[in-house]
């Protein structure tokens with residue numbers, strides 16, 4: 238979603254913001270803009286990419302204080318007027334914003350009654366005008382920030398400049414992420430660390446309702462009671478934020494090809510000296526809980542389906558698995574001692590932050606499974622487990638999914654101190670390497686055959702069904718083909734009505750207990766004209782199957798063969814000429830509900 242990059246005192250502000258915005262492109266955007274102070278506030282913005290912004294921005298910017306933004310439209314169409322930065326009516330204040338202001342219509346009407354005029358359709362313009370309205374009452378920007386915060390409802394991360402403060406960049410935050418990068422003789426601000434890691438490795442994360450300012454030499458943060466807060470500095474290294482393609486043409490391909498390494502790294506992180514390395518209190522909490530609620534969105538929700546089934550089958554713990562945005566509005570806490578597992582690659586997903594607030598109010602304990610240390614969700618969780626996948630730039634999540642599933646399987650093993658999963662994971666690594674080295678051409682061939690279809694079915698049962706859901710989402714995201722994942726047993730309860738001549742049906746058969754039933758499903762769709770592509774394991778395979786891999790433990794399909802689904806989506810997108818790393822309308826980090 239929207240990305241913020243700002244700085245004060247940095248040597249080449251132009252280069253910093255353009256490069257920084259490019260680093261945030263993975264979050265999704267439709268327009269981009271820059272604002273800086275040169276006696277007056279100057280703004281350059283337009284629909285399009287940071288590269289386009291680079292073309293329209295003056296070559297020399299000498300300003301000390303600068304803010305910039307990539308917008309992902311929510312209120313108002315993508316247009317120059319709706320792009321950020323926005324300027325207050327009297328041109329005193331300009332700001333960039335990530336988030337959603339729920340009460341912007343009321344505030345807009347209030348400001349109109351005070352003589353304000355609005356030029357955009359955005360909720361953000363309300364914040365700028367409200368800040369200016371309060372600022373003009375007493376010429377104190379901190380008071381204006383405090384009053385504005387008190388009146389806006391919703392989520393916001395804002396970087397703000399004021400014409401009267403040429404040496405200061407203001408900021409405030411609730412729900413949407415905002416980080417300060419601590420420099421020597423300069424300070425930085427951004428939505429995540431990636432634009433700043435070239436300049437510093439010291440970071441301060443703003444918490445909800447915190448606000449303040451940065452100057453060249455100072456960082457001041459205040460809490461919601463206006464008390465100065467002594468913020469902890471965290472260290473983040475350049476390597477883990479590297480957006481280097483390492484010779485790959487696309488991030489999605491690079492990230493799929495990293496899956497085997499990620500799984501190896503994960504096993505080493507959580508199993509050393511013949512012992513599982515999980516926090517003992519976490520394991521006790523899981524064992525003592527009589528019900529575990531899994532929450533996630535999109536791909537992370539698909540991983541949570543696997544996690545729930547593992548805990549039920551192997552640990553005998555009852556679970557429910559919910560899409561976070563569904564649970565948030567009607568939360569339920571089954572059992573007497575529920576425990577909640579939240580799964581989020583980014584750690585910044587607004588729907589989950591909403592859930593976390595509800596859980597905290599109830600006082601229940603939580604585990605976050607994430608790729609992002611220090612993220613908003615991580616700071617709010619009782620425990621955090623990292624998936625150690627390294628930065629995932631492609632909007633379509635791939636290696637993070639495989640790592641989430643692998644981590645859940647290790648955790649399930651650790652609860653019972655059952656070490657079988659370690660060997661099972663070793664088997665999956667061999668399968669992943671085989672797919673990478675031997676099957677890509679075949680997958681490309683299937684991609685060519687299916688690319689012009691409007692509808693595609695994925696079929697599987699149990700763990701293969703969960704994988705089918707992820708495979709189907711991936712295909713939708715990057716190829717814009719409509720696809721459905723259907724549990725084999727459900728076919729005849731409705732979806733089979735859609736099967737017609739030539740419909741591509743991709744079938745996963747990797748589970749001995751469901752293999753026979755899946756073969757019957759294949760006959761059902763074939764006899765109605767479907768073109769079937771079967772992915773199977775050696776012992777369950779038939780000659781006509783499209784892709785056959787070595788045997789592995791059936792509950793690990795999300796690790797072992799998810800790369801087949803990812804390569805397939807990747808090659809279809811490429812064959813159709815789409816921007817595979819930045820699919821339309823999607824954002825990497827979904828920071829609004």
Ligand code: AGP
Pocket residue numbers: 534535536537580581582583584585586589632633634635711714823824825826827
């Ligand atoms: C995955 O390919 C998607 N882009 C999306 O479904 C994603 O998994 C979802 O938005 C959740 O994100 P999170 O894991 O960062 O919370």
